Structures are given as structure tokens and as C-alpha cells.
Amino acid sequence: MEIVLPVVIGSLYAMAIYMLLRRSLVKLLIGLGLLSHASNLLIFTAAGLTRSKAPVIPLAADQLRPPHADPLPQALILTAIVISFGVTAFALALAYRAYRSVNTDDLDQMKTTDA
Amino acid sequence: MIIFSVLAVFGLAFLAPPLCRLTKEKSGWWLAILPLALTVYFLSLLPGLARGQIQSISYLWSQELGLTFAFRADGLSLAFALLISGIGALVAVYAGGYFGTKVPIGRFYLWLFFFMASMLGVVFADHLILLFIFWELTSLSSFMLIGFEHDREEARAAAIQALLVTGSGGLVMLAGFVLLGQVGQTWELSTLFLRGEGVRASPLYLAIVILILIGAFTKSAQFPFHFWLPNAMQAPTPVSTYLHAATMVKAGVYLLARLSPVLGGxxxxxxxxxxxxxxxxxxxxxxxxxxxxxxxxxxxxxxxxxxxxxxxxxxxxxxxxxxxxxxxxxxxxxxxxxxxxxxxxxxxxxxxxxxxxxxxxxxxxxxxxxxxxxxxxxxxxxxxxxxxxxxxxxxxxxxxxxxxxxxxxxxxxxxxxxxxxxxxxxxxxxxxxxxxxxxxxxxxxxxxxxxxxxxxxxxxxxxxYPQILSSVLVSPALSAMAGKAVEVKLKAWHGxxxxxxxxxxxxxxxxxxxxIRNDLQRIAEQWTVPWGLDTLYRRSIDGLFRLASFQTRLLQHGYLRYYLITIVVAVVGITAGGLIRWGGGALPHLSLDLRFYELGIAIIIVLAGGMAILSRSRLGAVAALGVAGYGVASIYLLFGAPDLAMTQFLIESLTVILFVLAFYHLPNFAQLTPRRERLRDVIIAIVTGCLMTIFVFVASGIQIHPSISQFFVENALPLAHGRNIVNVILVDFRGLDTLGEITVLAIAGLGVFALLKLRIDQRSARAGKTTQTGRKGGDQ
Amino acid sequence: MTSLILRTMVRLLLPLLLLFSVFLLLRGHNEPGGGFVGGLMAATGFALFSIAFGSSTARRILQIDPLVLIGVGLLLALSSGLMTLLLEQPFLTGVWYKLSLGALGKLELGTPLFFDIGVYLTVWGVTLTIIFALEEVG
Known part of the structure; x- marks a missing residue:
């Protein structure tokens, strides 16, 4: 899998960047979603992949014996997932509000609205 | 006691406005009491000084950084301090009569005493950093005092000029101080005096001298930085008297005198x-x-x-x-x-x-x-x-x-x-x-x-009768500068x-x-060169403003995607540069261990992503985004991260719900970008994607620092009584991070609530009729 | 969105999801789960309910304003950290009490548990605030 995931991550980044560069606000938000998938996978992969068990100490044991997955990147990604949900929601609300105010979701037309 | 003299004047500065309201036109006399008392106090130190007793005090500020509040009153400091407090007292009295009650005199006294305290700090500080802080405080109060009549344009310009010249000189000086501190291995001036030889022998000596001289020369209006001082005459006369004749401009002189045992010779x-x-x-x-x-x-x-x-x-x-x-x-x-x-x-x-x-x-x-x-x-x-x-x-x-x-x-x-x-x-x-x-x-x-x-x-x-000064003031001051005891006998008449x-x-x-003054003046007027340093200063300030507005127009153009392109290209460039410098090295050992269902999930993610960007319908795009998210979640599940998988599945479902709810109110996709720009974006995107792929390949093979994960793995049960290490990290080891995170999340939630639920108030509704019609259009 | 199947499903699902979310929360310290997942699970239940029956019904069933959930959650997380200050230990240090339950074994109660409940309530509240707000707009 180490050989496939980088390609997946690269593709997700490429697609995310392309969507972020669209003029339509909604497309940009979808790009944001793809970007967070890509980044989370990046952290996950860069820390090393293992098919072994989760970083949970079995009830019978006193400590976790290797091999096991690295818990630290998981903790990072977990918060990142939830935060990116918050960001997406906020961005959606912002998009809605902006659309309501200026009646367009074309970012190029929005640039003149604060004049 | 010395530190209290500085603090007391700072205190007086902040008490000055209410005191002025209380004492009205007599405020000058009342406010002069403290400086006068300080003058007497400084005078009372002189006999002791003549016997070689030097007052010093030092409080530890930060051990690691070597910072102390160190104050020291030797002959040189006291000579300056007497000027500062003595003339300060007279100026305070004078200003009371000069301003009367027409101007906000409380504000004037605030900055005057603020300056006095800072200046006393400069001459008493026994620590380079402390001296620098007080030094810049004097520049700041000088700025406020020159611009005291702030409704006049010339006064404001002169204030800014003085601040820029002396303030930036001070920053240059700070660089010199840092070098000096490094070379001398100490920030304390009194210790530094003993290490003059070493400093002068150091290869950095020339740099130290030049940097510190720039600071001293800007402050003391030495050529070629002299031009700010005549302009500073825009200040009210009591300020010119005090700052720009008697004390502040002498700070540079003080610094040179103070450091001459270290740097001089x-x-x-x-x-x-x-x-x-x-x-x-x-x-x-x-x-x-x-x-x-x-x-x-x-x-x-x-x-x-x-x-x-x-x-x-x-x-x-x-x-x-x-x-x-x-x-x-x-x-x-x-x-x-x-x-x-x-x-x-x-x-x-x-x-x-x-x-x-x-x-x-x-x-x-x-x-x-x-x-x-x-x-x-x-x-x-x-x-x-x-x-x-x-x-x-x-x-x-x-x-x-x-x-x-x-x-x-x-x-x-x-x-x-x-x-x-x-x-x-x-x-x-x-x-x-x-x-x-x-x-x-x-x-x-x-x-x-x-x-x-x-x-x-x-x-x-x-x-x-200069005799009264010889032993009590001039000798100690001279000893301080010469670095050894010097005995001085002064006489009024030398024959x-x-x-x-x-x-x-x-x-x-x-x-x-x-x-022949009138003839001299005529001749001198003909010499006046049109391109003084003052003009150069003005030109460079104008140029700075033009540059600022030019680059603002250039960079802050309002097109979001060009900002993004700038960021993306910069990141790609820096990452690529880093990869090239790393030079390929040995690529990590790539395991070809691949299971068919894993490959299937990978293909699904990429296909779903492609769907999300190609789909003409919004719902299709969002559904595809969701599928990609489920794919990512499956990868977490397969590689030992059940917590992540669960979270990702739930978040993905909720995100789809969010998008669907929001789409109800948002317009359909539109093709807005011309073909050529789209091609450019595709190229940027593909280059970025390729680079990220390489980056991940490389990054997974590099371990710069040893992983700290093992600490969490070993201590989760004994210290935190938990078996799910991911959860233990979140709620215990890194609890503060999580607290911050849920706070951010709460703010995002409140932000959404505010954006969607709070109505635009009446004022802005009236201000924009177009907004109203726009809303109707949006609903249709 | 008023399909009968959805409504019937959701009516059954909501209590299950809520129960499961509490289960996830409580077991989170020792097995996969925790406040984040639990809070999201609980929110998902109400989100589905709100889609099927409308947000006003969902709000009525919930009875508490999600904004209050956010506040209570944050306060709980914060105060679980502050409790340790009474013992003159750094902010957010975990403090544990072991209760012996005789034959049932031992129960370990610690401030991280309260912290996790705080996380649970905050995530739940934030998610519901967002969903309800989006639904009620326009």
C-alpha cells in the first residue's frame, strides 16, 4: 500500500487545488473537503503504515506489544477531521451569507463588494 | 533607592493628569516637587561617591536569558541624572507658566515625566538590554512631545521624523548591543568594563563600534543624522529645552562616554x-x-x-x-x-x-x-x-x-x-x-x-568656584569613563x-x-544646498509610501484564486527546492505488499474525487466527495486506526447533510473560467499533485527526530489509566490542545449560528436596497 | 423529505444512536471511541431526526438548546482541568480515584473522564447548532 497511497494523496491534492482555483464558491468548498482528506492521509502515511492492530492495550495485558499502529498521528488526525468539519460548516454558512448579500457566488464579482 | 527614583517618576507621569486637574494653574509648582527632591537626593549621593561608594541594585528578571533589572549610579550616571532631575524641575515649573491652562497640560506632563523617568533609566541602567528599552522609551516620549500640538501638520511630520531617525538608530544599536553582549559574555555594563581588552581584540569589534555609533549618532544628532534636531523645534519650547538641548540628545553622548572604557582607545x-x-x-x-x-x-x-x-x-x-x-x-x-x-x-x-x-x-x-x-x-x-x-x-x-x-x-x-x-x-x-x-x-x-x-x-x-565640583562630581565621572580612579583639581583661573x-x-x-552678521547671513544663504539630508529623508519616506501602495495594489488585488496560486506556487517551489537539496538520497525501501481490496479502495477514492470535480450537478459532486471520504475512512480502518475510521464515517455523513442543506439555498454550478485559465489551473494542480506524491514517498522514509509515540504507549496505562492510547493522548497527555480545539469548534459553531440566524440590523438593511432585491433574487 | 420509511427508521434509530453514543463515550478510554466520536454519533441521530421531522420537532425532543450544550461542555472540560489546581498541580493534570465495587471489580474515576464528557457535549452541541441553523435558514 505504501506505493499506492502517495499516488492517491497526490491525486487528491491535485484535485483539491484545481477546485480551490475555481471561481464558484461552492466548488471551492468541495476543494476544501478534498484538501482535508489529502492532508489527513498525508500525515497518516508519512508516519508509517502498518496493517497491525490499533494502539489499544488489550484488557488482559499490561502493555502494548509491537507491532501496533502509531497513536500520535491518529490523535492529530482525529482533531483535524473534526476541525475541518467545523471549518467546512463555517465556510458554507459564509458562502450562504455572502450569496444572500451580493446575489452571486462568483468570487471575481465578490471582490468589488466592499467598495 | 535608585530604582525607586525611576519608578517614582514613572508613577508621577501617570498621576500627572489628575493632579493637574486638582491643582489647576499651580500644577507646575506642585509637579516640580518630586524632581526637585530627586535632585537633592542625587546631590546627597555625591559625598559618598567621592569616597568611592557606588550605589547599585539588581533584580533577577529571567535567569535563562541573562536578564536582570540592574541599576547603578556612578559618577557619570549622576552627572547626567543631576541635569535630568534639576533642569526637569525647572522645566516643569516653567511649562506651567508657558502653557497656562489653555492646553491639555495633564497630557503634556504625562509625557514629560514619562520621558524623565525613561531618561533616568537610560543613565542608571547597568544592563545593555535594559538601557536599550529605556533608550527607545525616550524616543517614544520625544515623539509624543514633539507632536504635542498634533493639529499642526509640521509638528506631526517632525515628530515622525525624529521617531524614525532615533528609533531606527536605536534598533541598529540593539544589534550592536547583542554582538557586544555575545563577545563580552555579559549584558552587565559594570562587568563589561573589565573585559574591554577582549572586546577590542574580537573580530566583531568593528561591527560593534559601527552599529553602536549609529545608535548614538542618531540620538545625539551627529552628522549625517543631524537633520532631525532643527525640525524637532516644532515642539513646544519647554520640550525643546529639556529634551532637545539638555538631556535626550545627550543620551548618545552618555552612551559613548559609558562605553568608552570598553570600546575606546x-x-x-x-x-x-x-x-x-x-x-x-x-x-x-x-x-x-x-x-x-x-x-x-x-x-x-x-x-x-x-x-x-x-x-x-x-x-x-x-x-x-x-x-x-x-x-x-x-x-x-x-x-x-x-x-x-x-x-x-x-x-x-x-x-x-x-x-x-x-x-x-x-x-x-x-x-x-x-x-x-x-x-x-x-x-x-x-x-x-x-x-x-x-x-x-x-x-x-x-x-x-x-x-x-x-x-x-x-x-x-x-x-x-x-x-x-x-x-x-x-x-x-x-x-x-x-x-x-x-x-x-x-x-x-x-x-x-x-x-x-x-x-x-x-x-x-x-x-x-569650580572647586566645589572637582572631587564630588567631576572626579567620579571621570573615573567612571577612564575605568580607573582619577583625581581632578579644578580652578577658575589658570593664569x-x-x-x-x-x-x-x-x-x-x-x-x-x-x-558683520548680515553679510555672513547673505553668504550663508547662497550656500544652502537644495538637496540636504532632510530632502533625502523626505524622498525616501515618500518612496516608502509609494512602494507600499504599489505593492498593496499589486498583492491585495482581491482575486482569491491568485492569492491561492501565489501560496500554492510558493509552497511547491519551497518544497521542490528542499527535495532538490536533499538530492534524492536513498529512496525508502518500498514495500510492494499490496492487497487487492486496498487497491480497490484507492481506486475508488481517486475516481470519487474525479467525479467530485467533474460533476455538473452539485449533489453529484457532494455525493462523490462523501464516497471519497468513506474511502479514506476505510483506509484508516485497514491500517489500525478504528477511532479515525469511526470519526471519519460520521463526519462524512454529516458533511454531506450539511452540503445538501446548504445547496438548497445556493446557486447551481456555473462554468465561469475561460478554457485557457482552466488549462493553467490544471497544470498547477497536476504539478502540485506530483510533487506531493514524491514528497510523501520521501517523507515516509525520513525520521529526523526519534518518535515520541513510545512515551505515550508506555505511559498510557500506568500514568493515565487508559488503554485506548489515542483517546488518552486526546483527553490527558495533550488535553490542553484538545481544550483549545473544542473551543475553536465552539467558536465555529457560534459563527455559523451568527451568520445564519442573526438578522441584518435595520441600519444595514436600509443602507442597501440592492441587498434586499438581491435576497429576493436568491430565493427564487 | 417526509418519506414514511425514513420517519419510521429514524424513530427507531434515534434512541439506538443516542445509547450507542453514550456507550462510545464511556468505553472510549479503554477501547476505540471517546468524546469526539460519541458526540458526533449523538448529533447524527438528531440530524437524521431533524431531516425527517423538521428541526422544530427535533428541538422539542432534545429540549436543551444546542448552544447550552456547547457552553456546558466547554465549562465541564475547563473545570475538569481546573480541579487539579486545588491539589496544586498543573492545569489539566489527570486525577484519579479508585472505587472498589467489591465483586464487580474496581471502578477508576478520573478527571479525564469529565474532560471527555465535556468534549462529547461540545461536539454534540456544535454539530447540532450548525445543522439546525442551516435547516432553519431561509
Whole structure:
């Protein structure tokens, strides 16, 4: 899998960047979603992949014996997932509000609205 | 006690506004009590100082950074401190009469005492960083005081100029301090004195000297940074007296004197410090020739005097340093007087133009007396304090070489001329008719004459009886600069010798120059070059503004995607640069271990992503995004991260719900970008994608620091009583991060709530009719 | 969105999801789960309910304003960290009490548990705030 995931991550980044560069606000938000998938996978992969068990100490044991997955990147990604949900929601609300105010979701037309 | 003197004045600064409201027009007298008490306190330290007792105190601030609040009062510090508190008290009294109750005088006193405290801090600080902080505080208060009449454009411009010149000089100086601290291995000045040899031998010595000199020269208005001082005359006269004649501009002189045991004694010190000082001394006098405004004349003579002080430090012999200390005190006394007198004249006559003023001696007798005493001291008439200082300066220059002596005489000569012009002529020569003055002159109030009289009186008294200063002040100050105990005997009269003759010659030539003042002025006016450094300063400030607006227009154009392109291209460039520098190295061992369902999930993610960007329908795109998210979640599940998988599945579902709910109110996709731009975006995207792929390949094979995960794995159960290590990290080991995270999440939620639920208030609804119609359009 | 199947499903699902979310929360310290997942699970239940029956019904069933949930959650997380200050230990240090339940074994109660409940309530509240707000707009 180490050989496939980088390609997946690269593709997700490429697609995310392309969507972020669209003029339509909604497309940009979808790009944001793809970007967070890509980044989370990046952290996950860069820390090393293992098919072994989760970083949970079995009830019978006193400590976790290797091999096991690295818990630290998981903790990072977990918060990142939830935060990116918050960001997406906020961005959606912002998009809605902006659309309501200026009646367009074309970012190029929005640039003149604060004049 | 010393630290309390500084703190007390800071306290007084903040108490000044309410105290002024309480004491009304008498506030000057009341507020002068503390500075006066401090003067007495500083004087009371002198006998002890003569016996070699130096007050010092130090509080630890930060052990790791080597920072201490270290204060020390040796002879040099106290010489400056006496000027600061003594003249400060007189200026405080004077300002009360000068301003009356018309202006917000509380604010004035706030910054005046703020300055006084900072300046005391500068001279008492025994720590380079502490000194720097107080140094910049004086620049700041100078800015506030020059711009005190902030409704005048010139005052604001002058304030900004002074701040920029002295403030940036201070920053350069800080760099020098840091180097000095590194080389000397200490920030403490008193320790640094013992390490002068090592500092001078260091390869960084030249850099240290240049950096610190720039700081000192900007502050003390030395060539080529002298131009801010005449402009600073926009300040009210009490400020000019105090900051720009008696104290602040001498901070640079203080610093040079303070550091001369460490940095001095080398040829570069002699030529850089002495040379610049000598040039400034003559240049100040020459530039004064074309001036007619009393304040500007005095400002140029101050530049000249500061030049003399700097030159004396540069020469650095014992006689030169003695001359420095005496000249410092003498100049503070006579220049302070003359500035105060100028303020009184301006206040009572409505003009400061020396061509219009005359015959004021009868009308303003006390002011005239103070002015005359000060002017005679400045001119260097025997038995006055200025004479004594000049004698020693001549003697030091004479020993240093003929060139120095010629320059010193030239500088002194020009100052005789200025003294006559400002201090004598307006009072004792008949001027233009009184009726032409904007106001009918009469004597200034008592509060405005007491200062000039005391300072003028001291100019005579200390000149006639310098013995009282020898052991208590001059010797300790000199010892501090020389780095060893020095005994000084001062005498008012040295008998008839070459130096005295030279002094008399200077006086005579000065009088001659004064007699032909109008011709001199005409000649000087023709010299005036159109491209001064002042112009250069203005040009560069204008250029800076133009550059700022140009780059703002260039960078802040409002097109989001170009911002993004900039960011993406920069990130790609830096990452690519890093990868190239890393040079390929050994690619990590790539395991080809791949299971078919894993490959399937990978393909699904990529296909779903492709769907999301190609789909013409919004719902299709969002559904595809969701599928991609589920794919990612499956990868987490397969590679030992069930917590992540669960979270991702739930979040993905909720995100889809969110998008669907929001789409109900948002427009359909539209093809907005022309084909060529889309091609460009595709290229940027693909390049980024490829780079990220390579990056992940490389990154998974590199471990720069040992992983800290093992700590969590081993301690989760014994320390945190938890078996799910991911959860333990979240709620225990890194609990603070999580607390921050849920706070951010809460703010995002509240933000959404505010954006969607709170109605636009009436005002903005009325302001934008288009908004209303826009809303209707949106609903359809 | 008023399909009968959805409504019937959701009516059954909501209590199950809520129960499961509490289960996830409580077991989170020792097995996969925790406040984040639990809070999201609970929110998902109400989100589905709100889609099926409308947000006003969902709000009525919930009875508490989600904004209050956010506040209570944050306060709980914060105060679980502050409790340790009474013991003169750094902010957010875990403090544990072991209760012996006789034959049932031991129960370990610690401030991280309260912290996790705080996380649970905050995530739940934020998610519901967002969903309800989006649904009620326009």
C-alpha cells in the first residue's frame, strides 16, 4: 500500500487545488473537503503504515506489544477531521451569507463588494 | 533607592493628569516637587561617591536569558541624572507658566515625566538590554512631545521624523548591543568594563563600534543624522529645552562616554567618534549662519555642542574627558537657559525672529539677566562655566593635534556668534520698532523667570568656584569613563597662557563675526544646498509610501484564486527546492505488499474525487466527495486506526447533510473560467499533485527526530489509566490542545449560528436596497 | 423529505444512536471511541431526526438548546482541568480515584473522564447548532 497511497494523496491534492482555483464558491468548498482528506492521509502515511492492530492495550495485558499502529498521528488526525468539519460548516454558512448579500457566488464579482 | 527614583517618576507621569486637574494653574509648582527632591537626593549621593561608594541594585528578571533589572549610579550616571532631575524641575515649573491652562497640560506632563523617568533609566541602567528599552522609551516620549500640538501638520511630520531617525538608530544599536553582549559574555555594563581588552581584540569589534555609533549618532544628532534636531523645534519650547538641548540628545553622548572604557582607545574610535564629532561641531555652527529663528539657531548650536562632546570622547585623553564632563554640565546650564528665554520671548513678543527683536532688556529685565549670564557662559567669557569647559577642550585638542585645535576654535567661534545673536542682541541692541512686534512685550511671569535665573546664576557660580565640583562630581565621572580612579583639581583661573590667549582670540573673532552678521547671513544663504539630508529623508519616506501602495495594489488585488496560486506556487517551489537539496538520497525501501481490496479502495477514492470535480450537478459532486471520504475512512480502518475510521464515517455523513442543506439555498454550478485559465489551473494542480506524491514517498522514509509515540504507549496505562492510547493522548497527555480545539469548534459553531440566524440590523438593511432585491433574487 | 420509511427508521434509530453514543463515550478510554466520536454519533441521530421531522420537532425532543450544550461542555472540560489546581498541580493534570465495587471489580474515576464528557457535549452541541441553523435558514 505504501506505493499506492502517495499516488492517491497526490491525486487528491491535485484535485483539491484545481477546485480551490475555481471561481464558484461552492466548488471551492468541495476543494476544501478534498484538501482535508489529502492532508489527513498525508500525515497518516508519512508516519508509517502498518496493517497491525490499533494502539489499544488489550484488557488482559499490561502493555502494548509491537507491532501496533502509531497513536500520535491518529490523535492529530482525529482533531483535524473534526476541525475541518467545523471549518467546512463555517465556510458554507459564509458562502450562504455572502450569496444572500451580493446575489452571486462568483468570487471575481465578490471582490468589488466592499467598495 | 535608585530604582525607586525611576519608578517614582514613572508613577508621577501617570498621576500627572489628575493632579493637574486638582491643582489647576499651580500644577507646575506642585509637579516640580518630586524632581526637585530627586535632585537633592542625587546631590546627597555625591559625598559618598567621592569616597568611592557606588550605589547599585539588581533584580533577577529571567535567569535563562541573562536578564536582570540592574541599576547603578556612578559618577557619570549622576552627572547626567543631576541635569535630568534639576533642569526637569525647572522645566516643569516653567511649562506651567508657558502653557497656562489653555492646553491639555495633564497630557503634556504625562509625557514629560514619562520621558524623565525613561531618561533616568537610560543613565542608571547597568544592563545593555535594559538601557536599550529605556533608550527607545525616550524616543517614544520625544515623539509624543514633539507632536504635542498634533493639529499642526509640521509638528506631526517632525515628530515622525525624529521617531524614525532615533528609533531606527536605536534598533541598529540593539544589534550592536547583542554582538557586544555575545563577545563580552555579559549584558552587565559594570562587568563589561573589565573585559574591554577582549572586546577590542574580537573580530566583531568593528561591527560593534559601527552599529553602536549609529545608535548614538542618531540620538545625539551627529552628522549625517543631524537633520532631525532643527525640525524637532516644532515642539513646544519647554520640550525643546529639556529634551532637545539638555538631556535626550545627550543620551548618545552618555552612551559613548559609558562605553568608552570598553570600546575606546583604538584608532577607529578616535577617527570615527572624534572625526564625526569635529565635523558635526563645525557643521552645526556653519548651518546656523543662515538662520534667523532663535530656536533654530539654538538647535544648530546644540548640534555643534553635541559635536564637541562627541569629539572630546573620541580624543579620549584624560583632559578631553574632563572637558567632556565640564562641557556637558556647562552646556546643559546655558543652553537650557537660552531655550527657556527663547520661549519667554516668543511667549511675550509673539515672534522668535532675531531680526525683529531688540531692546527687550528694559522690558524683560529678569529674563534678560538670565539670558545674558547664559550667553556669556556660552561665549566662553572668563570666570563663566562655559569658559572653563572651553579651556579644557582647547587644551585636549591642542594635545591631540593641530587639526583638532583648529576645528575646536572654529566651532567655538561660531558659538560665540550664536550666543551674541540669541542671548545678547535681542535684549541689549536696539531692534526694529516695538510697535511692529505682534505683541507688546512685558516681563514673563515668575514661573518663567525662575528657571533662567537659577540656571544662568549657576553658569556664573560654578564657573567662578569650580572647586566645589572637582572631587564630588567631576572626579567620579571621570573615573567612571577612564575605568580607573582619577583625581581632578579644578580652578577658575589658570593664569595667562597660550590657551587663554586663544580663548580671547576666539571671543574677539566672534564679536567681529557678529558685527558683520548680515553679510555672513547673505553668504550663508547662497550656500544652502537644495538637496540636504532632510530632502533625502523626505524622498525616501515618500518612496516608502509609494512602494507600499504599489505593492498593496499589486498583492491585495482581491482575486482569491491568485492569492491561492501565489501560496500554492510558493509552497511547491519551497518544497521542490528542499527535495532538490536533499538530492534524492536513498529512496525508502518500498514495500510492494499490496492487497487487492486496498487497491480497490484507492481506486475508488481517486475516481470519487474525479467525479467530485467533474460533476455538473452539485449533489453529484457532494455525493462523490462523501464516497471519497468513506474511502479514506476505510483506509484508516485497514491500517489500525478504528477511532479515525469511526470519526471519519460520521463526519462524512454529516458533511454531506450539511452540503445538501446548504445547496438548497445556493446557486447551481456555473462554468465561469475561460478554457485557457482552466488549462493553467490544471497544470498547477497536476504539478502540485506530483510533487506531493514524491514528497510523501520521501517523507515516509525520513525520521529526523526519534518518535515520541513510545512515551505515550508506555505511559498510557500506568500514568493515565487508559488503554485506548489515542483517546488518552486526546483527553490527558495533550488535553490542553484538545481544550483549545473544542473551543475553536465552539467558536465555529457560534459563527455559523451568527451568520445564519442573526438578522441584518435595520441600519444595514436600509443602507442597501440592492441587498434586499438581491435576497429576493436568491430565493427564487 | 417526509418519506414514511425514513420517519419510521429514524424513530427507531434515534434512541439506538443516542445509547450507542453514550456507550462510545464511556468505553472510549479503554477501547476505540471517546468524546469526539460519541458526540458526533449523538448529533447524527438528531440530524437524521431533524431531516425527517423538521428541526422544530427535533428541538422539542432534545429540549436543551444546542448552544447550552456547547457552553456546558466547554465549562465541564475547563473545570475538569481546573480541579487539579486545588491539589496544586498543573492545569489539566489527570486525577484519579479508585472505587472498589467489591465483586464487580474496581471502578477508576478520573478527571479525564469529565474532560471527555465535556468534549462529547461540545461536539454534540456544535454539530447540532450548525445543522439546525442551516435547516432553519431561509
Amino acid at each position: 583604538s584608532p577607529i574610535w578616535l577617527w570615527a567618534v572624534g572625526g564625526i564629532g569635529a565635523v558635526t561641531m563645525v557643521l552645526g555652527g556653519v548651518l546656523a549662519l543662515s538662520q534667523t529663528d532663535m530656536k533654530r539657531l539654538l538647535a544648530y548650536s546644540t548640534i555643534s555642542a553635541l559635536g564637541s562632546l562627541v569629539m572630546a570622547i573620541g580624543i579620549g585623553s584624560e583632559t578631553a574627558l574632563k572637558a567632556m564632563v565640564l562641557f556637558l554640565l556647562a552646556h546643559g546650564l546655558y543652553k537650557g537657559t537660552l531655550f527657556l528665554v527663547t520661549g519667554s520671548v516668543d511667549h511675550e513678543c509673539g515672534t522668535r525672529d532675531v531680526r525683529e527683536l531688540g531692546g527687550l532688556g528694559r522690558l524683560m529685565p529678569y529674563t534678560a539677566l538670565g539670558s545674558t549670564l547664559a550667553a556669556l557662559s556660552m561665549a566662553g567669557v572668563p570666570l563663566f562655566f562655559g569658559f572653563l569647559a572651553k579651556e579644557y577642550l582647547y587644551e585636549a585638542s591642542y594635545k591631540a593635534g593641530a587639526l583638532w585645535l583648529i576645528l575646536a576654535v572654529l566651532g567655538a567661534l561660531l558659538n560665540v556668534w550664536i550666543a551674541l545673536r540669541v542671548g545678547i542682541a535681542p535684549f541689549w541692541l536696539a531692534g526694529s520698532k516695538e510697535a511692529e512686534l505682534p505683541k507688546k512685550p512685558h516681563e514673563a511671569p515668575w514661573s518663567m523667570t525662575v528657571g533662567p535665573l537659577i540656571l544662568g546664576g549657576l553658569s556664573l557660580g560654578l564657573g567662578a 595667562i597662557n597660550d590657551i587663554l590667549l586663544l580663548s580671547l582670540l576666539t571671543l574677539g573673532l566672534g564679536v567681529v563675526a557678529f558685527a
